[in-house]
Amino acid sequence: MKLLQALFFPPEQPGGVSSMIPYLQERFTPPRWEMDLFSIPKRVRMKGSGEVAFQTFDWKEYASSPIVQKYVQTYLDYVWWTKLRIDKSYDVIHSHHPIVGMAMKDVFPDVPVIQTVHSSYERELILNGRIQENGLEHRFLVSLYRELEQRTDRLLTVSHSFRNYLAPYVDRPQDITVIPNGYDEKRFKPVAHENEVAQLVTVCRLVPAKGLDILLRACAELKQKGLPFVLHLIGDGPSRTELENMAQSLGIYEETIFYGYTLHPEEFMPFFDIFVLPSRAEAFGSVFAEAALCCLALVGSEVGGIPEQIENGVNGLLVPPEDPASLALALEQLINDPDYRYTLARAASERAKSKYSLNRAVHELKKMYLEVKPG
Structure with missing residues (x-):
């Protein structure tokens, strides 16, 4: 099985993703498994272009916000970078950022995309004083959860508490799978x-x-x-x-x-x-x-x-x-x-x-990848 772990930040960046994803490759070994990592460099900015249309809401209701405009532009940049750099096919794509999951489904509509939501970006932005609660940016960001539920093939998160946090923003919270990070x-x-x-x-x-x-x-x-x-x-x-x-x-x-x-x-x-x-x-x-x-x-x-x-x-x-x-x-x-x-x-x-062993996480992920793989 050919797998792609699709990140937003490079894997050496600090955070929950970097604590696990780079260490998965040695556990997914050929010939049965092949795994690649993919992310967008910081230098790639303002490259993507075109119209953006979401299936579950109209993002242009929030377009007066510079933060929302930047988010949508970053989404276009990720699509552009993906089309430029990925020239092989995959059986399953596992995304670790909302922008990434939507971009991958745009570029590879027939490939199953699993989406893990690792943190509440909007909550952190509110606490860090970057956006206002219930403001344009907040409402835009929480709308993305239902969009991810609609467009990706499986929605995951890292704790039961965070699944409860997501529940008001999706249609089927009972279908969200909890797989905590694993550590080598x-x-x-x-x-x-x-x-x-x-x-x-x-x-x-x-x-x-x-x-x-x-x-x-x-x-x-x-x-x-x-x-x-x-x-x-x-x-x-x-x-x-x-x-x-x-x-x-x-x-x-x-x-x-x-x-x-x-x-x-x-x-x-x-x-x-x-x-x-x-x-x-x-x-x-x-x-x-x-x-x-x-x-x-x-x-x-x-x-x-x-x-x-x-x-x-x-x-x-x-x-x-x-x-x-x-x-x-x-x-x-x-x-x-x-x-x-x-x-x-x-x-x-x-x-x-x-x-929280890496072996436990690998076992659960392998089982899920086999479940969503076509055929």
């Missing part, structure tokens, strides 16, 4: 270590949706209580300067290290003690599974797919979103009790190995 255990090598001062770490884009302002306020409370810690922020994004200024104003700049973007954070994540990310929205939260496989204690907010990974008090700690005081108390508990911290970390690692 060989990439994660826990390291036995004893840090005299607790090392806190998070890995994410530096944007408001990740709740890092809540984390900094919680750490300021830790410092006021005299608890020693170091906070490592791995990632980059538009909020970096604001967060650096906030760390200074809260008096925790000396305890906080801003790394910027790092390609393979899993290589040194095992040397930390606690992974913490108080997101405001998270379809799944791949980085929690990655941190668990590094044998770190987990602290996350009770939103989206995070509670599907963390059972509070069993393999990590959950806190309410937007609550620095509760987050500070959870971190204090783990800082003061290394034995409890290790117990949670070990339980998180075992759960991640059993529920």
